[in-house]
Amino acid sequence: QDTQEKETITPERTEEAKLKAKYPNLGQKPGGSDFLMKRLQKGQKYFDSGDYNMAKAKMKNKQLPSAGPDKNLVTGDHIPTPQDLPQRKSSLVTSKLAG
């Protein structure tokens, strides 16, 4: 029997190997529910008023730790405050397409 097999590695598989080499912990199924859940939650910023008020009560006399330079990273001890949330104001400027 001729056991010589021609294995053509598709460009996609080559790219996959590259990716797995860089990120060994990458899950098998990219389309899994975790991935899709992340997509569904796009734009979520966590502001829990319960946490906020309790933190305020605990630290009556101290200042709440405020967000560091990277305001988007809200983790650990930091309790987000309304001030930390990016101010979303509508653009009062006319579109440059109309300029």
Next chain:
Amino acid sequence: FLGAGGGNDIQWCFSQVKGAVDDDVAEADIISTVEFNHSGELLATGDKGGRVVIFQQEQENKTQPHSRGEYNVYSTFQSHEPEFDYLKSLEIEEKINKIRWLPQKNAAQFLLSTNDKTIKLWKISERDKRPEGYNLKEEDGRYRDPTTVTTLRVPVFRPMDLMVEASPRRIFANAHTYHINSISINSDYETYLSADDLRINLWHLEITDRSFNIVDIKPANMEELTEVITAAEFHPNSCNTFVYSSSKGTIRLCDMRASALCDRHSKLFEEPEDPSNRSFFSEIISSISDVKFSHSGRYMMTRDYLSVKIWDLNMENRPVETYQVHEYLRSKLCSLYENDCIFDKFECCWNGSDIVMTGSYNNFFRMFDRNTKRDITLEASRENNKPRTVLKPRKVCASGKRKKDEISVDSLDFNKKILHTAWHPKENIIAVATTNNLYIFQDKMN
């Protein structure tokens, strides 16, 4: 018909470009949707800042009978504003995801514009005369002292400079838990659908406090979620038929006469996959980013990351045609995954039923002629802006020795994406949106 030379070929020429010249693009200026109205006279754009700009085609110039009218600003307004849902801790972007025009019924124009959560019906109307000669009011609006009125006159309408006003006539809110990706007006011109990641709702244009859910693919247990809805559109002629596409590369056609909740499709369009070719990227690149019916309604076109597919509604098991948009990217998927470009959502559009157009990177856009099987790559760039000069076709060199005038894959600018394009419903005029500029191209008229 495409290609260089030949009697019937379209020769595309630069016509106009709108937007700022500078490279420093403000987020709000990123164009997020482009749409001609049914006559082609109006062209609407939406941006990330929630603004809509409408251009109107000028009447043809009598001194230049062979040049088509230019598009100039007709109206601009703030359609949506940013919101923060404190209850769900959700930032609601003002970005306009889609604009769809209603067919014109009277002097005013109507369009639907939507962000992630709320759809609005806008009325755009013209005012070119105003009443003058009131008895009790001065011309500036101040009230006159009635005792000074000695004679009476009848107020009359006098012409004034044209004013175009946009006003929100209906607000369709609170019907979507997830992010709206599509809106589509039914051919009955009374209803429309809105689709988010997991559900599709049917609305009546006159009724804002009620919406019927017609598709719901949310699993009872979210851990079992395997696919999301990516686009939806009503059939152009059958008012009971619509399609929706998924992140797994399937399209489902549903008939609203079959049941109130169209969870069971009437047709499922899916191309069988070769299991030996499957990779980590397969599902991601098969996700359909846009679905559009041909004007006849006989065919539909889908856009996935690397290709455009034409489906015959009568054949579910495979597309009738597949066109490669930028196949050379298949060997770059690793880096495209790392920089998130693999998730870019390209749209596509038809001219009638013969030619399809879609965007790519490096401000390139592609057209495929279904009849001649020819395709062309063009570039939207300010360097090509001599009116009536035919655009030069572009070519990407995938590997090997790069010829003069070709560009190598590694030199492509992946930040210059053309996601949104539109084709005039009646003429060979196209609108192509780069990140923050709108290009208008026309065919060279002889």
